[in-house]
Amino acid sequence: MKSETLKLENQICFKIYTAEREITKLYRELLKELNVTYPQYLVLLLLWEKHSLSVKELGQRLFLDSGTLTPMLKRMEINGLVERKRSAQDERSVIISVTKKGEALKEKAECIPDQLVENISMKKEDLLLLNNSLTSILNQLQSHQ
Amino acid sequence: MKSETLKLENQICFKIYTAEREITKLYRELLKELNVTYPQYLVLLLLWEKHSLSVKELGQRLFLDSGTLTPMLKRMEINGLVERKRSAQDERSVIISVTKKGEALKEKAECIPDQLVENISMKKEDLLLLNNSLTSILNQLQSHQ
DNA sequence: TAAAATTAAATTGTGTGCAATTTAATAACT
DNA sequence: AGTTATTAAATTGCACACAATTTAATTTTA
Numbered sequence: 001m002k003s004e005t006l007k008l009e010n011q012i013c014f015k016i017y018t019a020e021r022e023i024t025k026l027y028r029e030l031l032k033e034l035n036v037t038y039p040q041y042l043v044l045l046l047l048w049e050k051h052s053l054s055v056k057e058l059g060q061r062l063f064l065d066s067g068t069l070t071p072m073l074k075r076m077e078i079n080g081l082v083e084r085k086r087s088a089q090d091e092r093s094v095i096i097s098v099t100k101k102g103e104a105l106k107e108k109a110e111c112i113p114d115q116l117v118e119n120i121s122m123k124k125e126d127l128l129l130l131n132n133s134l135t136s137i138l139n140q141l142q143s144h145q
Numbered sequence: 146m147k148s149e150t151l152k153l154e155n156q157i158c159f160k161i162y163t164a165e166r167e168i169t170k171l172y173r174e175l176l177k178e179l180n181v182t183y184p185q186y187l188v189l190l191l192l193w194e195k196h197s198l199s200v201k202e203l204g205q206r207l208f209l210d211s212g213t214l215t216p217m218l219k220r221m222e223i224n225g226l227v228e229r230k231r232s233a234q235d236e237r238s239v240i241i242s243v244t245k246k247g248e249a250l251k252e253k254a255e256c257i258p259d260q261l262v263e264n265i266s267m268k269k270e271d272l273l274l275l276n277n278s279l280t281s282i283l284n285q286l287q288s289h290q
Numbered sequence: 291t292a293a294a295a296t297t298a299a300a301t302t303g304t305g306t307g308c309a310a311t312t313t314a315a316t317a318a319c320t
Numbered sequence: 321a322g323t324t325a326t327t328a329a330a331t332t333g334c335a336c337a338c339a340a341t342t343t344a345a346t347t348t349t350a
Contacts, residue, residue: 009258009261009262009265009272010190010258010261011276012272012275012276012279013168013172013261014187015276015279015280015283016161016164016165016168016279017165017168017169017183017187018208018283019161019165019279019282019283019286020161020162020164020165021208021307021308022283022286022287023158023161023162023286024162024307024308025308026286026289027158028308028309037335037336038162038336039335039336039337040335042159042162045155054298055298055299056297056298056299059298063163063166064336064337064338065299065337065338065339066298066299066300066301067299067300067301067302067337067338067339067340068336068337068338069299070299070300070301071300071301071335071336072335072336075335090297090298090345090346091298091344091345091346092297092298092299092344092345092346093297093298093299093345094298094299094300113152113154113155116154116155116158117154119285119286119289120154120282120285120286121285122281122282122285124153126278126281127153127154127157128153129274129278130157130275130278130279130281130282131153131156131157131160133271133274133275133278134157134160134161134164134275135160136267136271136275137164137265137267137275138160138163138164138167140264140265140266140267141164141167141168141171141264141265142167144171144264166337166338169337169338170338173338173339182305182306183306184305184306184307185305199328200328200329200330201327201328201329204328209306209307209308210307210308210309210329211328211329211330211331212307212308212309212310212329212330212331212332213306213307213308214329215329215330215331216305216306216330216331217305217306220304220305235315235316235327235328236314236315236316236328237314237315237316237327237328237329238315238327238328238329239328239329239330
């Protein structure tokens with residue numbers, strides 16, 4: 001009885017590990033035209049909403065630290081998608097804002113969610129179930145910090 | 146109506162992306178004593194069952210290619226966990242076998258699934274639901290190769 | 291206010307993960 | 321048999337991801 005649960009646990013972790021890479025692979029294809037990675041796309045999604053966010057705020061929303069964000073944002077800056085400048089109010093903070101070029105990608109990206117739905121092609125009901133399950137396990141995982 | 150589904154899609158992908166990192170973080174803690182990473186632990190799980198597998202077979206089971214496996218297996222070899230030798234039957238193939246030291250880790254690892262269950266602490270019923278949902282989306286994702 | 295503590299990014303170092311290419315061995319074909 | 325095609329690893333190059341440390345700025349506190 002117990003060992004079933006243990007095996008199941010392992011399966012679930014491995015499946016999440018595998019699903020993450022499959023999703024990244026799918027996004028790689030969909031984002032090829034925009035010349036951005038999936039994590040960069042996540043940053044853009046936030047900046048298309050808010051225009052400007054500090055590195056700290058981006059980190060809080062994406063659960064990423066400066067060790068990941070700093071070099072990634074520098075690459076996005078080099079590609080002309082974002083600007084980085086120190087906050088005048090607090091010189092410790094770095095404000096990231098989306099450039100016109102970055103803003104322009106929003107249009108090209110409009111079709112991506114549709115394409116994603118096509119590729120995954122699951123019933124809305126099943127997607128809701130999956131969403132609820134993921135919310136539940138994320139709450140558990142993140143409750144330990 | 147459609148746009149809700151699209152948003153949901155994005156949420157699910159981001160949640161899987163986040164959950165994968167939270168799970169890896171949890172495993173990092175649990176595997177610290179064994180001095181292996183989560184992907185290395187997955188290799189060991191297979192080798193504890195089969196003792197010897199080719200790089201190709203490991204890749205098929207873990208959905209990883211030689212670009213990932215070769216350097217990882219070399220690190221595991223350096224740490225004395227596995228041996229790598231060319232197959233006599235087919236010199237193209239490299240056979241990975243677990244060493245005594247690698248075998249010895251199996252005992253230390255016995256408690257990991259229990260600790261995992263403790264940390265996640267979800268009802269078996271919810272775990273089954275999540276497992277089914279993940280199987281479903283993985284089938285969808287992997288059906289496109 | 292001066293020293294100590296905290297905070298935000300950046301940096302350093304290690305380990306994946308994968309596309310693309312290369313190398314070597316085997317299989318298939320003419 | 322000799323050429324071509326295929327296959328299995330390895331290699332190269334790039335982009336995360338994160339622990340640990342460092343640097344600089346701001347707060348807190350004595």
